[in-house]
Amino acid sequence: MIVMKFGGSSLECASAIEKVASIVKAHLDQRPVVVVSAMGKTTDGLLAAAEHASRGNSYLAWRQLGELRNFHIQETRRLLRSQAQVFIEHHVTPKFRELHVLVTSLAEGERQLTPELKDEILSYGERLSSEIVAAAFNRLGIRAAHLDACQMILTDNQFTHATPLYWETYAKLRRTLPYLGEGTVAVMGGFIGATEDGITTTLGRGGSDLTASIVGAGICADEIQIWTDVDGMLTCDPRVLDSGHRLRAISYREAEEMARLGAKVLHPATVAPAVRQRIPITIRNTRRPQIEGTQVVAKANGSNGTVKSIACKKGMTVVHLDVRHAGGLSSITDGLGNLFARHNIAVELVQARQAGVSFAVENSPLLPELLRKVDRSVQVRVEEERAVIGLVGEGVGSTPAVMSHALGALKGFDVRMHAQGSSLSTFSFAVPESELPAAVETLHREFFSSVDPEVFVAARDAVEVTSDAARQTRPFVLGSTRAVPAH
Ligand code: ADP
Ligand code: ASP
Ligand code: MG
Numbered sequence: 012m013i014v015m016k017f018g019g020s021s022l023e024c025a026s027a028i029e030k031v032a033s034i035v036k037a038h039l040d041q042r043p044v045v046v047v048s049a050m051g052k053t054t055d056g057l058l059a060a061a062e063h064a065s066r067g068n069s070y071l072a073w074r075q076l077g078e079l080r081n082f083h084i085q086e087t088r089r090l091l092r093s094q095a096q097v098f099i100e101h102h103v104t105p106k107f108r109e110l111h112v113l114v115t116s117l118a119e120g121e122r123q124l125t126p127e128l129k130d131e132i133l134s135y136g137e138r139l140s141s142e143i144v145a146a147a148f149n150r151l152g153i154r155a156a157h158l159d160a161c162q163m164i165l166t167d168n169q170f171t172h173a174t175p176l177y178w179e180t181y182a183k184l185r186r187t188l189p190y191l192g193e194g195t196v197a198v199m200g201g202f203i204g205a206t207e208d209g210i211t212t213t214l215g216r217g218g219s220d221l222t223a224s225i226v227g228a229g230i231c232a233d234e235i236q237i238w239t240d241v242d243g244m245l246t247c248d249p250r251v252l253d254s255g256h257r258l259r260a261i262s263y264r265e266a267e268e269m270a271r272l273g274a275k276v277l278h279p280a281t282v283a284p285a286v287r288q289r290i291p292i293t294i295r296n297t298r299r300p301q302i303e304g305t306q307v308v309a310k311a312n313g314s315n316g317t318v319k320s321i322a323c324k325k326g327m328t329v330v331h332l333d334v335r336h337a338g339g340l341s342s343i344t345d346g347l348g349n350l351f352a353r354h355n356i357a358v359e360l361v362q363a364r365q366a367g368v369s370f371a372v373e374n375s376p377l378l379p380e381l382l383r384k385v386d387r388s389v390q391v392r393v394e395e396e397r398a399v400i401g402l403v404g405e406g407v408g409s410t411p412a413v414m415s416h417a418l419g420a421l422k423g424f425d426v427r428m429h430a431q432g433s434s435l436s437t438f439s440f441a442v443p444e445s446e447l448p449a450a451v452e453t454l455h456r457e458f459f460s461s462v463d464p465e466v467f468v469a470a471r472d473a474v475e476v477t478s479d480a481a482r483q484t485r486p487f488v489l490g491s492t493r494a495v496p497a498h
Contacts, residue, residue, distance in 0.1 A: 016223035025089035049136025069118035126170035137200030164204030173212035184229030243305030273324030315406035
């Protein structure tokens with residue numbers, strides 16, 4: 012069996028879902044289980060509705076919900092044609108009625124926007140998309156059964172960033188998925204789960220990738236495919252620089268580090284469940300299924316110390332702690348580390364100095380309050396609007412030549428601190444956010460102006476066709492990133 016996960020950008024409208032169906036059809040012999048995100052930007056829309064309501068602005072909240080409702084109904088009509096009306100009455104309208112009740116109770120001050128209620132509201136994106144996709148598959152000739160992810164994925168009760176209870180979840184998946192019936196494709200929503208008491212939780216933004224990986228590990232899948240809107244893992248974040256090359260393969264560790272350092276294409280927790288069973292993860296482009304994508308495997312090509320990618324993360328704050336009595340330093344940093352972890356604030360970069368320590372943390376409105384808890388004998392300095400850049404590749408953090416090459420190339424940039432990651436697969440540093448695009452461009456020119464074809468597919472060769480599965484799917488016209496069906 013394989014798992015095929017389709018992200019929001021792969022489900023942004025009826026024709027995108029039809030494309031998804033054609034890709035799934037081409038893999039039916041591998042007995043796929045399909046995991047879907049919410050359609051398009053639905054999760055952002057639900058969050059906006061909840062936030063408007065919590066500020067008492069019921070007009071904006073209802074308008075936002077109305078737009079989402081119209082969008083889901085319109086795309087369902089396009090997908091299900093004559094079967095649409097009955098489906099909408101049974102599956103779409105009732106969910107928006109429930110959402111309306113939740114949002115109204117918030118707007119009228121009967122309820123607060125607790126993390127628990129936020130999860131309840133956000134879960135509707137995947138509840139809707141998974142039922143719509145299952146129905147669309149059946150209309151398009153794929154026998155499909157919808158599975159309620161909240162019945163399958165058990166989690167703890169850390170609402171908005173719940174941790175799966177792996178073994179209980181695996182047991183449930185193993186008891187269910189193999190017995191759905193010959194040729195039946197299970198379709199389930201990603202991102203959502205429930206506590207043992209049945210209260211809805213979410214795995215954190217971007218968490219559908221993690222659902223795919225849990226399902227893959229649960230059923231001991233042969234492969235976990237992450238279908239998205241880019242050709243695979245690229246040598247840089249395309250939102251910052253669009254001339255990145257595709258990586259043919261990367262190691263689990265490299266993928267994990269890239270995800271942690273901002274490569275949104277994979278949720279950082281996705282890799283761990285797959286590693287234990289050595290299940291390959293493949294990242295592929297729904298719009299260009301003829302491209303084989305990037306494989307995430309135990310060992311990838313490329314010698315130790317090769318920079319595979321430049322990851323980056325905006326919205327960071329650099330904090331410097333200067334300690335007069337160095338003896339207290341470790342207990343202070345441990346204490347702060349625990350505080351940040353408790354509030355789910357990621358710490359990306361830690362650099363010890365003789366008289367203190369510096370680190371980069373994600374921006375958070377809680378930061379000033381947390382830093383006020385630091386002992387008075389410690390001087391705290393904060394630099395806002397920073398970005399962290401990480402060079403990622405096995406052994407990069409223990410290869411002095413790479414580090415000096417990077418720092419030499421960035422002369423003239425305001426590079427404030429740098430550190431090797433504990434896995435020695437990263438070398439990271441902070442720059443002002445305003446310098447990020449130029450710094451990434453400079454580094455990309457330095458490290459990727461000529462690339463080893465065994466490891467990378469150069470951007471200019473990006474339309475290379477290699478996949479057998481792709482040849483079985485409907486042809487696409489190539490040329491732009493947004494390829495359109497040929498007929
Ligand atoms: P999905 O909706 O399929 O889950 P996401 O938006 O979560 O898609 O992830 C895909 C996006 O990840 C890409 O559109 C791209 O902008 C971003 N991304 C960041 N870094 C990288 C990278 N190194 N390689 C590929 N994509 C990246
Ligand atoms: N729909 C969720 C989000 O937008 C989960 C996901 O797409 O992976 O964060
Ligand atoms: Mg995603």
